Amino acid sequence: MSDLRELYQEVILDHAKKPRNFHTMPDSAHAADGHNPLCGDRLRVFVRVENGVIEDVSFTGSGCAISTASASMMTEALNGKSLADAQAIFESFHNLLTTGNHADKDEELLGKLAVFGGVREFPVRVKCATLAWHTLQAALQGSAAPVKTE
Amino acid sequence: MAVTTVKSTRGQGSPTPLAPAFSPDDIRGDFPILQLTAHGRRLAYLDNAATSQKPQAVIAAITRFYNSQNANIHRGVYQLSMEATATYEAARERVRQFINATDSREIVFVRGATEAINLVATSWGGANVRSGDEIILSTLEHHSNIVPWQMLAKRAGAVLRVIPINDVGELCLDEYEKLLNPRTRLVAITHVSNALGTINPVQRMVRLAHAAGALTLVDGAQSVPHLPIDVRAIDCDFFVFSGHKICGPTGIGVLYAREPILQAMPPYQGGGDMIETVTFDQTTYAPAPQKFEAGTPNISGALGLAAALDYITGIGLDRIGGYEQQLLLYAQEKLTRVKGLKIVGTAAEKAAVISFVLAYAHPHDVGTILDGQGVAIRTGHHCCQPVMDRYGIPATARASLAFYNTREDVDQLVLGLEKVKEVFG
Numbered sequence: 386m387s388d389l390r391e392l393y394q395e396v397i398l399d400h401a402k403k404p405r406n407f408h409t410m411p412d413s414a415h416a417a418d419g420h421n422p423l424c425g426d427r428l429r430v431f432v433r434v435e436n437g438v439i440e441d442v443s444f445t446g447s448g449c450a451i452s453t454a455s456a457s458m459m460t461e462a463l464n465g466k467s468l469a470d471a472q473a474i475f476e477s478f479h480n481l482l483t484t485g486n487h488a489d490k491d492e493e494l495l496g497k498l499a500v501f502g503g504v505r506e507f508p509v510r511v512k513c514a515t516l517a518w519h520t521l522q523a524a525l526q527g528s529a530a531p532v533k534t535e
Numbered sequence: 536m537a538v539t540t541v542k543s544t545r546g547q548g549s550p551t552p553l554a555p556a557f558s559p560d561d562i563r564g565d566f567p568i569l570q571l572t573a574h575g576r577r578l579a580y581l582d583n584a585a586t587s588q589k590p591q592a593v594i595a596a597i598t599r600f601y602n603s604q605n606a607n608i609h610r611g612v613y614q615l616s617m618e619a620t621a622t623y624e625a626a627r628e629r630v631r632q633f634i635n636a637t638d639s640r641e642i643v644f645v646r647g648a649t650e651a652i653n654l655v656a657t658s659w660g661g662a663n664v665r666s667g668d669e670i671i672l673s674t675l676e677h678h679s680n681i682v683p684w685q686m687l688a689k690r691a692g693a694v695l696r697v698i699p700i701n702d703v704g705e706l707c708l709d710e711y712e713k714l715l716n717p718r719t720r721l722v723a724i725t726h727v728s729n730a731l732g733t734i735n736p737v738q739r740m741v742r743l744a745h746a747a748g749a750l751t752l753v754d755g756a757q758s759v760p761h762l763p764i765d766v767r768a769i770d771c772d773f774f775v776f777s778g779h780k781i782c783g784p785t786g787i788g789v790l791y792a793r794e795p796i797l798q799a800m801p802p803y804q805g806g807g808d809m810i811e812t813v814t815f816d817q818t819t820y821a822p823a824p825q826k827f828e829a830g831t832p833n834i835s836g837a838l839g840l841a842a843a844l845d846y847i848t849g850i851g852l853d854r855i856g857g858y859e860q861q862l863l864l865y866a867q868e869k870l871t872r873v874k875g876l877k878i879v880g881t882a883a884e885k886a887a888v889i890s891f892v893l894a895y896a897h898p899h900d901v902g903t904i905l906d907g908q909g910v911a912i913r914t915g916h917h918c919c920q921p922v923m924d925r926y927g928i929p930a931t932a933r934a935s936l937a938f939y940n941t942r943e944d945v946d947q948l949v950l951g952l953e954k955v956k957e958v959f960g
Contacts, residue, residue, distance in 0.1 A: 388907065389903075389904060389907045389958070392903070393900075393904075393958050393959075398958070398959065422916075423899075423915060424897070424898070424899035424914065424915055424929075424930055425898075425899075425915060425916055425923070425929030425930040426899075426929070427929065447929060448897065448929075449897035449898075449899040449900050450896070450897060450900045450959070451899075451900070507903060510899075510903060513899065
């Protein structure tokens with residue numbers, strides 16, 4: 386049970402029930418679709434970038450608690466960040482979910498995102514947590530093909 | 536275990552009094568895996584529509600083969616090979632009996648229901664389906680009974696027609712009748728829906744198809760473990776199933792086809808064992824079923840499947856079906872009382888499959904929390920995306936019961952759902 390509590394922390398449940406930045410962005414330069422066929426999660430991530438800085442990021446779609454909360458918290462974490470910082474945060478986030486190895490710099494970069502550390506104990510759920518992030522990368526790279534995490 | 540075989544008809548109330556009442560407690564000890572724990576709890580295995588657990592008798596049959604019977608079959612002139620051949624062919628005869636086919640030559644061993652359907656689509660379909668021809672499927676089909684026909688339709692220029700379902704998950708038979716026409720070459724339908732549990736009236740559907748001049752394929756992957764099967768009574772032209780869903784090993788399955796149809800079909804794969812004579816100019820093929828069994832087959836799988844069919848017959852599918860229906864009613868009643876839970880698929884004729892959604896939690900989260908409670912269920916689209924689309928949902932949680940499941944398993948599921956509510960409610 387302690388593992389489950391680690392997975393479904395209050396912050397995660399809160400974001401899953403009340404996702405932030407949950408809307409379309411008609412004037413966004415970049416958008417991409419993400420799909421996790423394993424559980425049927427479907428997300429669309431919108432992002433507006435100016436002078437190498439993420440000016441706004443939002444998402445729509447439906448998914449499990451982990452993928453929804455991860456998308457929601459990603460939008461909060463990345464708003465106003467430079468593309469280089471966003472990439473560094475994603476790398477730290479990925480390390481947190483997969484290896485568990487993280488240095489002090491990661492902790493600093495991750496901030497609130499550290500609550501996803503519990504996902505590591507549930508390998509099949511890692512894809513839920515990274516779906517929004519991979520989708521954002523596809524949006525930034527202007528990839529037309531939907532992202533699939535399976 | 537004392538067993539009396541009694542003929543009784545499903546759907547006509549309780550089994551005849553001659554049959555001793557079935558209790559899962561008598562047979563749970565036969566399944567080593569059911570003695571395990573999951574996350575420190577008793578394992579409630581409720582994912583039987585995905586695969587069934589194996590009794591010791593099946594495991595022993597496979598072990599015995601590799602310990603004392605292993606040799607390649609056919610053509611060996613030494614004792615071990617002749618014995619292995621006889622055992623393999625006896626397994627074919629066992630399957631014939633189990634589904635009441637006319638002749639064991641109508642039984643082709645394949646990897647599973649999926650390969651059986653691909654074999655029919657490639658071999659029979661390639662030879663018989665032409666541009667403008669139509670194949671009728673249903674909304675309830677597993678992807679394995681959709682994709683091979685789509686591939687065939689693309690190759691041949693044929694058209695797929697789909698029988699819709701109503702809100703409770705039953706096929707709309709009046710729509711089906713309207714779809715049948717002189718261009719219909721084949722009707723390929725599932726006997727029991729893996730996603731919803733609906734039992735389709737295949738006998739009637741086959742009769743209608745034949746009246747329209749079409750052949751029929753019945754996907755028995757989900758019906759064979761729960762209902763007595765008589766392919767001659769159903770009167771279908773093809774019947775397919777997988778061994779692993781009926782307590783047999785993985786990697787073995789069955790294609791049944793009426794003999795004249797099977798003999799007329801071109802080979803599926805080329806290789807050893809399926810030929811009569813080979814020169815570089817020309818090859819002549821062995822008659823069916825060998826024509827469709829190129830290469831060394833899954834011998835231990837066939838023996839394991841035969842052992843599984845012996846085991847199931849020993850208990851009796853009538854008793855199994857009767858018990859599962861009781862357990863299904865118990866589970867549905869208990870689950871209906873869980874607040875915010877909606878059962879998807881409530882057909883009048885239903886096998887022991889319960890798909891459900893919770894108002895406050897995604898199926899995937901439900902599955903993870905239940906796993907922590909020792910409850911194994913499946914979550915997702917169950918390889919039935921058209922069914923999910925019909926209900927406008929991305930996924931369901933699915934509990935599928937077997938005869939070795941108990942009320943305790945169901946209670947553990949319901950308790951686990953309380954935990955879900957605690958976290959998400």
